[in-house]
Amino acid sequence: MTAIDRTKLKTLQQREESRFLADHPKSAALYNRAQSSLLGGVPMNWMKKWAGAFPVFVKSAKLAHITDVDNREYIDLCLGDTGAMTGHSPEIVADVVARRAKEGITLMLPTEDSLWVGEDLKRRFGLPYWQFTLTATDANRFAIRIAREITQRSKILVFHYCYHGTVDESFAALENGVIGPRRGNIGPPVNPAETTRVVEFNDLNVLEDALKHHDVACILAEPAMTNVGIILPEDGFWRAAQELARRYGSLLVADETHTICAGPGGCTAEWKLDPDMLVFGKAIGSGIPGATFGVSEEVAQRISARIHLDDCDVGGIGGTLAGNALSLAAMRATLEYILTPAAFEHMISLAKRFADAVGENIRAAGNVPRHHRGRHRRAHQSLRLSGRRTHLLGGTAILAVLFIRYDFPRYSLTSSCFCFWPLALLASVWQRYDCLTG
């Protein structure tokens, strides 16, 4: 295996860092100015995690392209971590949003768009009833509250190293088999071991052991884990997991926020899953804040038996701006014109081509160095090259394919690091080949 020359690496890094400073004088000036008004010099502290001494400040973005304040152009391989998976400001969504913005933005009353969106979501995912929030985090939090209320159970179950947004209960992880706060968990309200059971993905035995306590209100899960590389379910995992959930009286909440890239109805439709609740956020409004959760007929009935109108606005589920007219207009335009079945068909075939070619190149390169991280091992073990799995992987490459659709690379990726998603994608391809070779 080729050894990495660390000294050379350090020299290259220093060269790139100096170049970055020289290339971004206006961003540097704005970042310095921001130190006196923004905590850490950025609107949110994670914006500092980009490579380079400071984040670039953006002037504008369109589809797959970003222009910064120094007039440098980039291909955006991050796309707002899928919040802008549809491309930045697709023309039709931008027009609809501009029109709606002049006709009332937030009303605390329904608009007809909400019906259109609810009907469309019902067709896509099969769940009959829908509610709207501002973020996928909120949708997950509200799904959890509902699950707790209707099951009268206190715990939720998540898979080790999941990510579902800033949901307190989900920041639990296993450390030597013991549940505790995940590394970096900021000010946890209680030790998440009190609220959460954590098990390894794809391990039906430990899942059953956890459910046997009869205290799990719901399993909150991505159908395929997308925030820790990409971990695909073993054949038959979800069918068996659903059966276990039903047997022990726990609900299943499918978080399709990222896995929507598998098709117009996410993995739920692609793999014929049957969740009790489903969450979809981020890309649903092309970047305009908005998210949704859907519930089954049975859950809907249990909600109406326990949750009453008198107190529902102060009951922990809601938010003044939730379900606002602007979000719903953006969601409708996105679902009607952008995330359409025809677009998925086209994109997935291109994505498959992309994934196949990357795989071919890796195979041709032969002895490519590989990197295992302990907590991901189960992922490596779980990945195989079956058609269905390849399909999800191809679906993930949708992001890359959007670039092709929307005017592919005229500019090369710069030393800036808008590259999270393709790295995840490539990592997943590598993981796949790890299974074949390692």
Ligand SMILES: Cc1ncc(COP(=O)(O)O)c(C=O)c1O
């Ligand atoms: C699977 C999944 N669900 C939910 C969320 C939360 O989305 P938001 O940060 O928009 O609330 C994320 C965020 O990355 C996510 O990856």
